[in-house]
Amino acid sequence: MFGIYLKRELGRRKKAALVIALGLALGIALVITVNSVSAGMTQAQDKVLKSLYGLGTDMTVTKTRSAPTSGSSGRPNFQFDASSNGSDKTQSSDRVMTQGGQALASSVVTKVAQQKGVASAVGALTLNVTKVDGSFTQGKAQSSGGNSGNSGSGGQGGPGGSGSGGNSTAAPQVQGGGANFDVNSYSVAGVDVGDQTLGPLAGSKITTGRTFTAAQSNAKVAVVSKSYAKENSLKVGKTLTISGTKYTVIGIATPDSSESTTDVYLPLKQAQTLADAKNKVTTIYVKASDSKQIDAVKSAIQKNISGTTVTTSADLAETVSGSLSTASNLATSVGKWLSIAVLAAAFLVSALLTSSAVSRRVREFGTLKALGWPSRRVTRQVVGESVVNGLLGGALGIGLGLAAAYAVTAISPKLTAQLGNTGGGGGMGGGPGGGGPGGQASQNTMEIALSAPVSMTTIALAVGLAVAGGLIAGAMGGWRASRMRPADALRSVS
Amino acid sequence: MYRLTGVTKRYTRGKETVEALRGVDLTIEDGDQLVIQGPTGGGKSTLLQMIGGLDRPTEGSVELDGVDLARIGEARLTRLRAEKIGIIFQSFNLIPTLTAQENVETALVPLGVRPAERRERAAEALRSVGLGERLTHAPSELSGGQQQRVAIARALVKKPKVLLADEPTGNLDESMRDEIMALLEGLWHEYGLTFIMVTHDSSIARRAPRLATIKAGRITLTEQQPQSYAPH
Numbered sequence: 001m002f003g004i005y006l007k008r009e010l011g012r013r014k015k016a017a018l019v020i021a022l023g024l025a026l027g028i029a030l031v032i033t034v035n036s037v038s039a040g041m042t043q044a045q046d047k048v049l050k051s052l053y054g055l056g057t058d059m060t061v062t063k064t065r066s067a068p069t070s071g072s073s074g075r076p077n078f079q080f081d082a083s084s085n086g087s088d089k090t091q092s093s094d095r096v097m098t099q100g101g102q103a104l105a106s107s108v109v110t111k112v113a114q115q116k117g118v119a120s121a122v123g124a125l126t127l128n129v130t131k132v133d134g135s136f137t138q139g140k141a142q143s144s145g146g147n148s149g150n151s152g153s154g155g156q157g158g159p160g161g162s163g164s165g166g167n168s169t170a171a172p173q174v175q176g177g178g179a180n181f182d183v184n185s186y187s188v189a190g191v192d193v194g195d196q197t198l199g200p201l202a203g204s205k206i207t208t209g210r211t212f213t214a215a216q217s218n219a220k221v222a223v224v225s226k227s228y229a230k231e232n233s234l235k236v237g238k239t240l241t242i243s244g245t246k247y248t249v250i251g252i253a254t255p256d257s258s259e260s261t262t263d264v265y266l267p268l269k270q271a272q273t274l275a276d277a278k279n280k281v282t283t284i285y286v287k288a289s290d291s292k293q294i295d296a297v298k299s300a301i302q303k304n305i306s307g308t309t310v311t312t313s314a315d316l317a318e319t320v321s322g323s324l325s326t327a328s329n330l331a332t333s334v335g336k337w338l339s340i341a342v343l344a345a346a347f348l349v350s351a352l353l354t355s356s357a358v359s360r361r362v363r364e365f366g367t368l369k370a371l372g373w374p375s376r377r378v379t380r381q382v383v384g385e386s387v388v389n390g391l392l393g394g395a396l397g398i399g400l401g402l403a404a405a406y407a408v409t410a411i412s413p414k415l416t417a418q419l420g421n422t423g424g425g426g427g428m429g430g431g432p433g434g435g436g437p438g439g440q441a442s443q444n445t446m447e448i449a450l451s452a453p454v455s456m457t458t459i460a461l462a463v464g465l466a467v468a469g470g471l472i473a474g475a476m477g478g479w480r481a482s483r484m485r486p487a488d489a490l491r492s493v494s
Numbered sequence: 495m496y497r498l499t500g501v502t503k504r505y506t507r508g509k510e511t512v513e514a515l516r517g518v519d520l521t522i523e524d525g526d527q528l529v530i531q532g533p534t535g536g537g538k539s540t541l542l543q544m545i546g547g548l549d550r551p552t553e554g555s556v557e558l559d560g561v562d563l564a565r566i567g568e569a570r571l572t573r574l575r576a577e578k579i580g581i582i583f584q585s586f587n588l589i590p591t592l593t594a595q596e597n598v599e600t601a602l603v604p605l606g607v608r609p610a611e612r613r614e615r616a617a618e619a620l621r622s623v624g625l626g627e628r629l630t631h632a633p634s635e636l637s638g639g640q641q642q643r644v645a646i647a648r649a650l651v652k653k654p655k656v657l658l659a660d661e662p663t664g665n666l667d668e669s670m671r672d673e674i675m676a677l678l679e680g681l682w683h684e685y686g687l688t689f690i691m692v693t694h695d696s697s698i699a700r701r702a703p704r705l706a707t708i709k710a711g712r713i714t715l716t717e718q719q720p721q722s723y724a725p726h
């Protein structure tokens with residue numbers, strides 16, 4: 001009787017049932033969408049972080065940033081001679097700087113590897129190479145008034161230099177001169193060829209050629225990123241010149257995510273030689289033996305090895321800004337509260353509609369009570385109808401939510417993520433390719449396509465909410481029904 | 495047997511207190527037929543509610559076979575209604591979404607009768623009131639007289655000791671009224687029920703063997719010569 005009565009009653013009140021179901025469906029769909037978009041945001045952030053870390057890295061260790069010493073600005077310095085004979089001969093100068101100008105001794109890698117909870121640790125040296133090439137011509141001084149005099153040599157750097165010499169009362173004027181040069185900046189990572197499962201190359205696949213062998217620890221070979229190779233027409237077998245040293249390209253690396261910013265990979269020793277940073281590394285990549293112990297490992301390293309900054313994924317996530325961060329904040333704050341508000345409104349509306357439906361059925365429930373139906377049986381009937389209504393709303397909401405999540409994934413809106421150290425520390429901004437030249441705060445901008453994956457947990461949450469919505473509405477209606485007296489059945493017709 | 499002693503019922507509406515029944519004393523023997531008549535608002539439906547255990551008196555006692563319905567707990571009173579008292583309403587009070595057979599079955603649900611037996615007994619009850627061909631009809635597909643027959647089948651399917659009827663012909667035309675009254679009279683005889691009916695209809699009241707008239711909450715009993723509805 002329970003099932004038949006329930007089915008017929010819901011069939012009779014199709015419109016009201018649909019309104020309740022739609023209200024719940026809207027709330028549940030919002031919860032699913034917000035949850036899946038949030039999951040998508042987390043995935044996007046993970047993707048960004050992995051692009052810096054490489055796969056398998058739980059944290060990085062960098063040198064704690066210190067103030068530059070006097071006389072060392074930390075900025076790149078280029079020196080060019082202006083040709084005095086009018087020659088426009090091209091001059092070139094490479095400046096190789098370590099990432100952030102801060103480096104750790106290679107021995108620290110061993111110390112880190114010995115810490116409790118560390119599965120493995122690999123050092124890498126990240127460099128920024130700024131190449132400036134072009135021609136520089138000297139300005140020529142001309143005196144007015146016909147007085148002869150030695151033409152002064154113009155100040156270096158062309159116009160604006162004042163001449164010297166000559167006794168002419170009229171000041172000579174410098175004319176002509178100038179500079180025409182290109183600036184090309186790219187990032188280089190020195191890789192520990194002995195263990196490439198961690199470190200800058202771990203997040204990339206070698207799609208052409210091969211990677212370094214253990215025997216190439218100091219060989220003049222390079223692996224270049226696919227985008228850099230394309231940009232500079234590099235192929236396996238060709239040579240690449242950095243600061244006067246030629247390297248043979250042995251492989252092309254394609255990053256697992258498009259966000260990797262390292263252009264050239266060299267054996268660690270070669271990178272150290274280039275930067276004049278023997279036995280130095282900028283970043284130590286650490287894998288913990290238990291992913292749940294990351295915080296403990298971080299504390300141990302910071303406590304036992306002074307002058308280091310340990311950055312975990314969680315720390316790095318806090319430095320993410322840009323539209324990804326904004327959208328993530330929106331999803332977790334506004335989205336969460338919006339779905340709670342809609343859900344609460346849906347629960348309230350369904351409770352009120354159920355209660356109102358019970359009020360319209362006074363005679364019906366009064367009659368059943370007069371026939372000897374106990375209050376609990378009448379209540380069970382009302383709650384049952386309500387829960388089924390809630391489940392219908394849940395099914396509809398899951399459908400709507402899945403459609404919305406699918407639409408988000410199909411559209412894949414592009415979000416930008418800006419990663420940078422938040423100042424004061426050589427944080428994860430010190431990842432490969434992550435920094436600008438010199439000691440300036442580093443920042444990367446990456447573009448991420450947003451997806452909205454729906455997990456089984458989210459579906460289970462939706463079903464739970466649907467049942468909860470039905471129970472809340474049913475409880476309110478059932479409470480009213482249980483309070484009705486059988487005499488109401490007679491009184492309503494008297 | 496019913497024994498009502500000093501039954502008083504007061505309703506409070508705001509600051510006003512209305513006394514619907516004022517010290518009613520009444521005895522109804524098993525198998526008796528009693529018709530309650532009186533003006534609107536006189537208290538007849540209230541008296542029926544007290545007798546049916548649908549409401550409790552403010553003062554006095556309503557004993558059915560020695561059990562005071564005014565004093566027993568709600569669960570026991572509900573159980574007693576389910577087992578011993580069949581009720582027919584003026585507006586039939588059928589569940590609109592259920593078929594005739596399912597409506598009759600609702601009276602057996604609180605007794606814990608198994609579904610198969612419930613269906614069989616409901617069908618039998620409907621056949622006994624001449625609706626054997628209408629088992630699967632919804633109330634909206636039946637005439638007023640047929641709906642009241644379904645309500646009668648629902649009241650009798652559990653084989654109650656007492657049958658209460660609140661204006662059972664109030665919504666029917668004259669010919670249908672006589673038909674229903676003849677059916678009720680026949681069932682009263684057949685089942686040996688205690689039959690208590692409230693009516694406005696003087697022609698029905700005149701035919702009852704015992705007439706209780708209620709005015710302003712006070713009862714007057716009259717014994718009279720019964721007249722049958724059975725066709726001559």
